[in-house]
Amino acid sequence: MANKKTAIILLFILIFLSTACMINVGGPDYPVSSIPVSTDALATLESQIQTAIVSSDQTGQMTVFITETQLTSYLANKFGSQENPFITRPQAYLQNGQIQIYGTVTKGYFSATVSMLMTASIDPEGKLVLELSAADFGPFPVPETIKEMTSSIITEAYTGLLGPIATGFRLDSIIISNGAMMLIGKLK
Numbered sequence: 001m002a003n004k005k006t007a008i009i010l011l012f013i014l015i016f017l018s019t020a021c022m023i024n025v026g027g028p029d030y031p032v033s034s035i036p037v038s039t040d041a042l043a044t045l046e047s048q049i050q051t052a053i054v055s056s057d058q059t060g061q062m063t064v065f066i067t068e069t070q071l072t073s074y075l076a077n078k079f080g081s082q083e084n085p086f087i088t089r090p091q092a093y094l095q096n097g098q099i100q101i102y103g104t105v106t107k108g109y110f111s112a113t114v115s116m117l118m119t120a121s122i123d124p125e126g127k128l129v130l131e132l133s134a135a136d137f138g139p140f141p142v143p144e145t146i147k148e149m150t151s152s153i154i155t156e157a158y159t160g161l162l163g164p165i166a167t168g169f170r171l172d173s174i175i176i177s178n179g180a181m182m183l184i185g186k187l188k
Contacts, residue, residue: 027113027138030102035091041073056187062169064183068094071181075101078156086149087114094181098133105137112138126170126185 049064056062071092079085087103099118104111117134171185 028102028115028136030091030113031093035068035072035093037073037076038069039073039077041067041069042077045070045074053187061184061186066094066181066183068092068179071099079103094176094179097176099130099176099181114138120174120176120181122171122174126172128171128174128183 045066052062052064071094072090075087075090075092079087079090087101087105089102089104091102093100093102097119099120101116101118103114105114115134115136116132118130119133121129121131123129168188169185170188171183173182173184175182175184
């Protein structure tokens with residue numbers, strides 16, 4: 001009789017797990033203020049970059065402003081185009097000299113909210129350098145390669161935003177504050 005009860009309970013658990021789409025196992029909470037994902041924000045960003053390129057031909061200096069909505073929309077578009085994205089539902093916050101990214105990581109039937117805090121600097125060659133300051137993957141262990149992976153994702157976003165001029169762009173300063181990032185530099 002005990003084996004029959006155990007079998008019924010196991011069957012119930014298997015049915016529940018197979019029909020459950022996802023089980024959220026926690027992690028840090030997303031901030032209260034949600035950043036919208038918008039195709040208009042992407043189009044505006046592309047237009048701003050093209051305008052900055054044209055004006056840099058005349059002034060020699062290029063200034064690009066990127067808002068939280070634009071960066072979040074870019075990341076959502078980038079991750080959304082991948083077959084198995086590292087993060088879903090990204091949110092990028094630009095405050096106090098730092099980039100904070102929230103998202104959802106999925107492993108099998110389990111999902112967790114993650115948070116990554118990055119600082120941006122400029123190397124001697126005028127290239128963007130992103131350093132992972134902190135990472136919280138909830139109950140999942142932080143992957144060993146998270147530093148390189150996260151840095152490359154955001155660096156790819158940066159170079160993708162600037163397009164073909166990224167290799168010829170020398171960054172002079174970067175300011176991250178109040179929901180925006182300002183990149184100031186010149187074309188080589």
